[in-house]
Amino acid sequence: MERSHGRSLRRFLERRAGARRGEVPDLVQEVFLRLLRVEDHEAIRNPQAYLYTIANHVLHQHALRHAHHSEVTRLADVFPARESADELDPEILLENEQRFEALAKALEAHSPRAYTTLVLHRCDGIPLRDIAPRLGVSYTMVKRYLAQALSFCQRALDDSERGT
Numbered sequence: 337m338e339r340s341h342g343r344s345l346r347r348f349l350e351r352r353a354g355a356r357r358g359e360v361p362d363l364v365q366e367v368f369l370r371l372l373r374v375e376d377h378e379a380i381r382n383p384q385a386y387l388y389t390i391a392n393h394v395l396h397q398h399a400l401r402h403a404h405h406s407e408v409t410r411l412a413d414v415f416p417a418r419e420s421a422d423e424l425d426p427e428i429l430l431e432n433e434q435r436f437e438a439l440a441k442a443l444e445a446h447s448p449r450a451y452t453t454l455v456l457h458r459c460d461g462i463p464l465r466d467i468a469p470r471l472g473v474s475y476t477m478v479k480r481y482l483a484q485a486l487s488f489c490q491r492a493l494d495d496s497e498r499g500t
Contacts, residue, residue: 345391352395359398366394396480435496443488453478454485 444451456462468478
């Protein structure tokens with residue numbers, strides 16, 4: 337299966353992984369490990385479609401795992417906490433505010449629920465379990481919205497650093 341679909345799977349994961357391209361080999365390995373766990377390969381009617389379904393699940397779980405770690409830290413580094421705003425140069429403060437507003441508008445246009453989840457959780461400090469009833473969705477869906485918002489912000493920040 338790796339010989340026939342490995343190259344296209346890597347391209348698929350590179351496109352979907354975005355800024356995490358260095359992690360693609362690990363993602364590919366995880367996809368094939370999950371495929372090896374399947375007991376009845378003969379029951380799979382469309383192996384390529386099944387492979388890409390597994391790849392989507394791996395990407396989603398990877399994004400959720402990283403949602404609470406690296407992206408949150410990175411966002412905090414890029415957008416200093418409001419408490420420390422007094423210590424900043426007014427020019428830097430204005431630039432950060434403009435970047436934050438542009439990013440917020442882009443995220444809100446991309447996914448209003450992801451935007452709402454991010455604001456309620458990061459700015460208002462509301463736990464994810466309390467956000468779920470407000471949005472009328474499950475706790476798992478709120479975690480997905482947060483992961484989506486953080487991934488969106490991470491890609492936007494990486495694109496701005498590259499000058500694209």
